[in-house]
Amino acid sequence: MKITRTVLTLFFITLLLSASAQTWIWFPGDYENWLGNQMNNRRTERGVTIPVQWKLDGHEPLMIFTKTVDLEEPEEIEVYAEGEFIITIGWRIKYQGIKNEPLKVVVPAGKNEIKIKVLNYAKVPALFVKGKTINSDDTWITSPLDSRYATKNMKHPYSPSGYFMNAGTGNLNDPNSLPSEFKLPTKPMKYVEAKQMEGGTLFDFGIETFGFVKFHQLSGTGKLTLQYGETAEEALDAEHCETFDIVDIPAGKSDYTMPRSNALRYIFVAAENAEYDDVSLLYEYAPVEYRASFKCNDEEVNKIWEVGRYTLQLTTREVFIDGIKRDRWAWSGDAYQSYLMNYYMFFDLETTKRTMYTLRGSEPVMVHLNNILDYSFYWFMGIYDYYQYTGDVAFLKQIYPKMESLMDFVLDRRNDRGLVEGLEGDWVYIDWFDDQVDITGEVSFEQIVFCKSLETMTLCSEILGIGSEAQKYDALAKDVRSKLSDFWNEEKQAFIFNRKDGVNSDQVTKHANMFAIFYDYVSTEQKEEIKKSVILNPNIPAISTPYMRFYELEAMCSLNEQEYVLSEIKDYWGGMLKLGATTFWEKYNPEHKGLEHYTMYGRPFGKSLCHAWGASPIYLLGKYFVGVKPTKPGYQEFEIRPVLGGLEWFESSIPTPNGDIKVYADKNKIKVKASEGEGSLIFTSKKQPKTDVGTIEQIGENEFLLKINGDGQEVSVEYRAL
Numbered sequence: 135m136k137i138t139r140t141v142l143t144l145f146f147i148t149l150l151l152s153a154s155a156q157t158w159i160w161f162p163g164d165y166e167n168w169l170g171n172q173m174n175n176r177r178t179e180r181g182v183t184i185p186v187q188w189k190l191d192g193h194e195p196l197m198i199f200t201k202t203v204d205l206e207e208p209e210e211i212e213v214y215a216e217g218e219f220i221i222t223i224g225w226r227i228k229y230q231g232i233k234n235e236p237l238k239v240v241v242p243a244g245k246n247e248i249k250i251k252v253l254n255y256a257k258v259p260a261l262f263v264k265g266k267t268i269n270s271d272d273t274w275i276t277s278p279l280d281s282r283y284a285t286k287n288m289k290h291p292y293s294p295s296g297y298f299m300n301a302g303t304g305n306l307n308d309p310n311s312l313p314s315e316f317k318l319p320t321k322p323m324k325y326v327e328a329k330q331m332e333g334g335t336l337f338d339f340g341i342e343t344f345g346f347v348k349f350h351q352l353s354g355t356g357k358l359t360l361q362y363g364e365t366a367e368e369a370l371d372a373e374h375c376e377t378f379d380i381v382d383i384p385a386g387k388s389d390y391t392m393p394r395s396n397a398l399r400y401i402f403v404a405a406e407n408a409e410y411d412d413v414s415l416l417y418e419y420a421p422v423e424y425r426a427s428f429k430c431n432d433e434e435v436n437k438i439w440e441v442g443r444y445t446l447q448l449t450t451r452e453v454f455i456d457g458i459k460r461d462r463w464a465w466s467g468d469a470y471q472s473y474l475m476n477y478y479m480f481f482d483l484e485t486t487k488r489t490m491y492t493l494r495g496s497e498p499v500m501v502h503l504n505n506i507l508d509y510s511f512y513w514f515m516g517i518y519d520y521y522q523y524t525g526d527v528a529f530l531k532q533i534y535p536k537m538e539s540l541m542d543f544v545l546d547r548r549n550d551r552g553l554v555e556g557l558e559g560d561w562v563y564i565d566w567f568d569d570q571v572d573i574t575g576e577v578s579f580e581q582i583v584f585c586k587s588l589e590t591m592t593l594c595s596e597i598l599g600i601g602s603e604a605q606k607y608d609a610l611a612k613d614v615r616s617k618l619s620d621f622w623n624e625e626k627q628a629f630i631f632n633r634k635d636g637v638n639s640d641q642v643t644k645h646a647n648m649f650a651i652f653y654d655y656v657s658t659e660q661k662e663e664i665k666k667s668v669i670l671n672p673n674i675p676a677i678s679t680p681y682m683r684f685y686e687l688e689a690m691c692s693l694n695e696q697e698y699v700l701s702e703i704k705d706y707w708g709g710m711l712k713l714g715a716t717t718f719w720e721k722y723n724p725e726h727k728g729l730e731h732y733t734m735y736g737r738p739f740g741k742s743l744c745h746a747w748g749a750s751p752i753y754l755l756g757k758y759f760v761g762v763k764p765t766k767p768g769y770q771e772f773e774i775r776p777v778l779g780g781l782e783w784f785e786s787s788i789p790t791p792n793g794d795i796k797v798y799a800d801k802n803k804i805k806v807k808a809s810e811g812e813g814s815l816i817f818t819s820k821k822q823p824k825t826d827v828g829t830i831e832q833i834g835e836n837e838f839l840l841k842i843n844g845d846g847q848e849v850s851v852e853y854r855a856l
Contacts, residue, residue, distance in 0.1 A: 156269035158216075158262050158313050161276045162302030162532045163491040164193040165258045165313055170453040170464055170492025176394065177462040178377055186463055188505045191495035194278040197252050197259035199301065201274045203267075204245045211265035213237045214309045217254030219261075223247070236309065241268060257314040261301075264309060272528065274301040299532060304484055318451065320345060320416040328413075334359075334404035336369060337413055342399050342717040342744045344448055344458045346392050346416040347379075353387035356407025362398040364459055364743040367729060369400035374738045376459060383408050391416065397448075397458035397744065399716070420450045422480040425789035428755055431782040435700070435755075438707045442749035445717040446475050449746035450482065453489040457720060457742030466493050466509035467563070470516045471684055471753070472746045477523045478756030481789035486520060487529060494536045499543040506561045507554065510540060511583040518590045521597065524791055525768020531598055538603070541591055544584070545610070549576070552613055554584050564645055565682045566721065569675055571641065575634035578621040578646035582629075585614040586653055618655060621646070627663040644668055644677055648689035665693055679721045680706075684750040691758035696779025699758070703751050710748075718748025755786075760797050761816075762788040769795075769811040774842065776804055776817060778855055793844070801855040806842055813842035819853035826850050 177184045213221060219231035221239055224246050231237045241248065248268070252259035263270040275281075277298045306313050326340035342364060349358070358381040363369025368376065377396055384390060395418045403413065428439045449455050453464045454472035469489050476482055493503050493513055502510045514537060521530050549555050553576050556562035562573040562580065588611035595604035621629045623638065629650060631641040647668040650656045656664065668674050669689065677683050683706060687699045709724050713731060720742040721734060734741035757763055761775035769790040776799040778784070783800035793809030806815055817823075818836045827849045831839045836856060842849060 155271065156262060156264045156307070156309075157271060157303050158260050158306040158309075159199065159270045159272065159274055159276070159301035159303055160258050160260045160313065161194055161197050161278065162299050163494070163496065163536065164197075165260065165302060165304065166453075166488040166491035167191055167495055168193055168258045169313075169316060170488060173452040173455065174463050174492070177460065178394070178396075179460070180376065181378060181380070184461075188503075189495070189501050193258045193496075195253060195255045195259070196278055197261075198277050198280060199250045199252065199261045199270075199274050200277075200281065201248045201263075201268070202245070203241065203248065205241060205243045205267070207243050209241050209265050209268055211239055211241060211263055211268050212309070213239060213250065214262040214264075215250070215252045216257055216260040216312050216314060217252040219250055219252045222249040222251075241265075257312075260313045262309045270301070272300050272303050275299070276301045299535075300528070302532070304488065316452075318418050319421055320418045323415040323417040325413065325415070331370070331402070334402055335413075336366065337401045337403065338366070339399055339401075339415060340716075341444075342397070342448065342458075343415065343417055344395060344397050345418045346395050347398075347401060348389060348391045348414050348416055349410040349412075350389050350414065351387055351411040352383060352390040352408065353410070354383045354405070354408030356405070357382050358408055359404040359406070360392070361402040361404075362396050362459075363400040363402070363739070364397065365732060365739070366400050368732065368739040369398075369402040371738065376737070376739050397462075419447070420452075420482075420485065422447060422450055422482045422485075424479070425481050425794065426479045426752075426756065426787055428760070428784065428786045430784035432704075434704055434708050434711070435751075435781070437711060438703060438751050439755060441711065441716065441718060442475075442707075442752045443479060445744055445749040446472065446479055446746060446752060448717060448744050449749075450476070450480070450485055452485075453492050454485060454746060456747070457745040459742050459744065460740075461742075464489055464492050466503045466506070466512050466516075467681070468746050469493060470512040471681070471750060473516050473519060475746075475749050475752045477519075478753050478762075478788060481523075481791070483520075483524060483526070490517060490520070490533065491536075494533075494540065497536075497539060499540050502543075502560055503540075504561075505559065506563045507556055507580055508563055508583055510544060511580075511587040513540070514587040514590045515583075518593055521594070522764055522767055523769075525770065527597065527767075530594060534594060534598060537591065537594060541587070541607075544587075551576070551617065552610070553617060554580050556580075565677065566679050567643075567675070568678060571643065572632060572634075572639065575632045576621075577632045578618070578629045579631075579643075579649065581614060581618060581621070582646055582649045582653065582655065585611055585618065585655075586649075588614060615655065618650075627660070627667040642668060643675060644686060645682065648686050651689040652685070652692040661693060665690075665695075678723050679747070680718060680745070680750060681747040684747060684753070687750070687754055688758070691754060694777075696759060696777045699754060700780045703754070707748075707751055715743065717744035719743050720745035720748065756788055759784065760786040760788060762795050762797065764790075764811075765814075766811075769844075772808070772811050772813040774806055774813055774815045776815075796848075802852065804851040804853060805848055806851075807846060807848040808842055808844040809846050810844040812844060815840040815842050815849070815851070817851070817853060818856045820856055821854045823851050823853035825852075 174186050214236045221229040229239050261270055279297050325337040327338040329336045360379040361369050361375045362377045448458050454469045455462055456465050456468040473486050503513050564579050588607050591607040592604050623630050628642045629646040630638050631643055632639050647664045651661050677686055690699050710722050732739050732741050759777055759779055763773055765771045765773050785798040787794045787796045796807040798805040816839050823830050823838055828840055833839045
């Protein structure tokens with residue numbers, strides 16, 4: 135590969151900039167967990183704050199930040215900290231810092247260890263150092279322990295008992311803005327229609343949204359009642375609306391903004407001895423960049439992609455949450471899908487990492503993530519996916535101790551066959567089932583995701599060069615995988631749901647079977663049999679949540695059934711659009727009528743109408759129609775397998791760590807342009823294809839391969855789609 139002088143110049147400029155940059159730092163996971171829990175605990179229902187239903191973890195109140203420097207001349211540094219702090223340079227010089235006030239210190243020439251202790255019980259101890267060459271970044275070592283007394287306790291470099299970690303960062307680069315003051319930005323938003331009704335006014339903002347309601351020139355001596363609704367019916371139902379606020383009018387006449395943000399499309403405002411000139415919304419949003427695009431000949435599919443994008447945008451907040459009305463919590467199963475969709479939309483890595491840390495919490499592990507057995511397993515898989523898409527080995531190294539201790543917790547709770555079961559306090563969730571299922575005993579689905587988690591631990595250990603750990607997890611994974619055959623029913627050509635006391639049940643659901651397909655845990659012949667006997671079998675209970683439809687359609691895509699998948703996307707997600715959805719829902723049953731669509735949990739408006747797991751067409755279209763995925767970490771190498779799947783044409787841009795991959799395909803032409811990495815374009819054609827760049831190789835019957843260089847050059851192929 136030819137490296138130009140310009141490229142080298144840019145490379146060294148980048149190095150110089152990174153050497154002089156500074157940012158707020160903290161113990162990895164502490165701030166992310168603290169910030170995520172601020173989001174998690176803002177949920178309200180009918181005026182009552184609803185905290186999370188799992189164990190909340192706190193931060194280390196004392197943090198020691200250490201950096202060894204070797205200076206040719208003395209250097210002045212400016213130190214900011216969130217908390218009281220003391221600075222020690224070597225063994226001689228000590229400086230006492232005042233909470234939240236900067237301190238200037240001169241570091242002598244020569245080799246010195248800078249040690250800064252920050253104490254803060256209420257908020258996460260954080261540090262910002264600014265100098266000519268000495269700056270706070272992820273090269274600083276953080277620990278709640280003093281290295282003079284604790285180094286002998288370390289088992290190996292990634293042990294959770296060691297507690298000596300490179301600092302955590304999060305792109306908070308202003309020394310005058312404390313990490314605890316982080317807030318999402320807002321911008322004004324007007325309603326599109328106001329209707330005077332008995333008892334008040336109904337404001338319609340035209341689309342599902344999220345923010346702070348603002349009253350302009352509010353005055354009076356009484357109160358305001360606000361009823362929020364994702365539908366007009368909800369906003370008008372005082373008895374059953376999920377969220378409402380009551381405001382005592384402050385003295386005088388002035389603008390008034392609600393202190394808490396809420397999900398809404400509609401607000402019904404009832405004024406008692408109160409007046410206001412107007413109402414607006416401060417729309418609160420995560421400043422993510424729209425890095426992906428998708429357009430095709432089918433306008434309904436285009437609309438589904440756009441609504442999916444907006445759904446994911448709304449549920450991307452300080453962390454990835456499930457829904458903006460409820461639960462407004464970070465759930466591991468929901469977040470796992472958000473990560474995957476994010477890689478095909480925003481490629482927002484900071485929110486991804488914050489969510490992973492928030493979900494995991496701190497040591498010791500006492501319960502499964504969100505108290506849910508399967509949600510612990512999704513967390514492991516999400517970390518390896520993150521590494522595969524980003525190539526960020528530093529994060530993998532940083533979070534590995536938490537992976538190891540969580541897996542230790544899992545392994546300690548196995549039964550005598552080395553498999554997992556739901557124990558006291560565990561929620562074996564899997565999915566919302568319309569019919570009653572027995573989730574006790576050895577559940578086949580749980581064994582499959584447990585096995586995949588062990589394989590993930592094997593891969594991550596190998597990447598970090600921890601051979602003994604890799605061997606241990608590999609042996610455990612092989613043992614679990616060997617027992618998956620215990621759940622196979624030859625007559626049904628399917629995995630049965632569970633085993634109790636060594637006896638297999640007769641019940642079959644889609645869940646274990648579809649995961650076995652795309653994890654390659656069954657043979658090619660078995661995959662085809664499962665497709666017929668389970669996935670397409672009308673006698674097997676249908677899946678009614680977008681959550682598991684994600685995996686059902688992924689399984690079908692892995693079987694090259696994109697035409698079927700496209701039809702299902704148009705029918706299922708298109709069905710929500712036909713009912714007026716502006717974001718995708720937590721659950722959709724096409725057999726429901728009228729207000730029945732909004733009911734859930736026994737509540738008339740209990741269903742979330744903006745739920746992250748509803749946005750899965752983003753991922754399915756990007757990975758299985760546009761066909762882009764990394765084959766080596768961080769898109770060092772990648773694959774493009776465009777499949778029209780019933781479309782006439784599409785064009786798309788998929789983000790990569792430092793660029794993008796653009797793909798156009800119709801029935802006669804494919805065009806590809808990549809800005810980094812080395813790729814393989816793999817496609818099928820009825821005739822011998824031609825290209826304007828490179829050489830096409832035939833790799834199978836009607837299947838061809840063309841190597842793609844990530845140099846920004848567009849490559850065009852003439853072919854004939856099958």
